[in-house]
Amino acid sequence: MRTCDHCGRTEDDPAVLLTWSTAVEHGRTKNFCAECSRRHLRAMEGKLDSAWW
Numbered sequence: 758m759r760t761c762d763h764c765g766r767t768e769d770d771p772a773v774l775l776t777w778s779t780a781v782e783h784g785r786t787k788n789f790c791a792e793c794s795r796r797h798l799r800a801m802e803g804k805l806d807s808a809w810w
Contacts, residue, residue, distance in 0.1 A: 761790040763797070763807060782806050
């Protein structure tokens with residue numbers, strides 16, 4: 758089971774988890790669901806920490 762570090766959504770379906778994104782911030786791996794990834798794509802591409810968005 759994986760939890761979105763932004764909204765708290767949980768998922769355990771491997772097919773759905775393929776749409777999630779991961780990032781490493783300050784040495785810690787963070788997971789983001791597809792909805793949060795789409796909503797904050799520009800901030801992610803700009804390498805802004807998730808605390809900013």
